[in-house]
Amino acid sequence: MRIGLDFDNTIVNYDALFHRVALEQGNIPSDLPVNKVAVRDHLRCTGREPIWTEMQGTVYGARMNEAAAYPGVLDCLRWLRERSIPVAIMSHKTRHPFLGPAYDLHAAARAWIERHLVDAEGPLVDPASVYFEVTKEFKLDRVGEWGATHFVDDLPEILLHPAFPRDARPLLFDPDGHHAAVESVPSVTTWAGLQQRLESTWLANR
Template sequence: MLVGLDFDNTIVCYDRLFHRLAVEQGLVPVSLPATKGAVRDHIRAIGREPEWTAMQGVGYGPRISDAEPFPGVKEFLRACRAAGVDVAIVSHKTKHPYLGPAYDLHAAAHTFLTTHGFYDTADTGLSPERVNLELTKQAKLDRIGALGCDVFVDDLPEFLGEPSFPAKPRKLLFDPADANADRSDYTRVTSWAAVTSFVLGGEVSRWAA
């Protein structure tokens, strides 16, 4: 079995980082809830969209290691390794930000994975060769198909609903904020413990049957 994982907002939790960056720049009050969505909505509401776009370049670039892995994701990787289940990361990520300095966002992603111990292969089973950072959404879709993923985990329902999404993978919507509706074309999970249960608890086999 091969499980494909999205990267941003699926493996990496940016909530506290973006709140910190926005407070540092005086764009939000400290009292604002420390979620990426709340920060984005507040900055847009005060008409500072360019600052939000530039902040994403910083958050996904030189400050990315200040973000955090979602609770349970490394435990999921360890459990997959122990069970002989292969895992690959497949992400749509531009090489440089849309606005601001030309940070290397691909190098930053690898820095995050290194800093947070994801490349301790004996522990997680993950290595840089298993990380696919694609420049376009279509390239991400094509990579999922080319790898032959049996399951794919992503935080965006619109991506999982793409007409050209490969037919083979079972789709898991990672929804830790419990903010999306259930749909017939994916299974919604709100934690990495739930992903682990689905993948390693036999649910994939029952679904396939």
């Protein structure tokens, strides 16, 4: 088993941070649901797409350190480490935001991993196994080249992409149940569920 993981919205949950930044900037009403998509939709519907675009640079760059991992991420990574199951992060991320100050988004994400995906025994993901690629295609090439047996992503378009490697099994992480009926791709809604699924596969292959 070799487990490949997407980063944004799979490992990192940005819901609270987008809500906080938008609220601080006075761009949303305080009763808007604490949810990234709700913030985006609110700004779009009120004709403020550029504000949304610039806010992404703020969140993924300047404020990245405040983002939280989804519940269960650390437990699952610990379980994998205890069994010496290789883990890598493969992500498609532009180097700089489309609008606003030119933060280095790859560096911000690496710093987040170093600070958040760690416990007393050390890093939960080896920094050498963290790959930020600038296109979807490069990301999928990386998944194949690394030899992932499973790849977890929050976007069906990645898992169903024609370049998705044949030897990897796709797993959809769908915490808000946005993609209820994606045929041919098994899904989980929590990291505990993901861990359970990996545990059964691991037990079956021992």
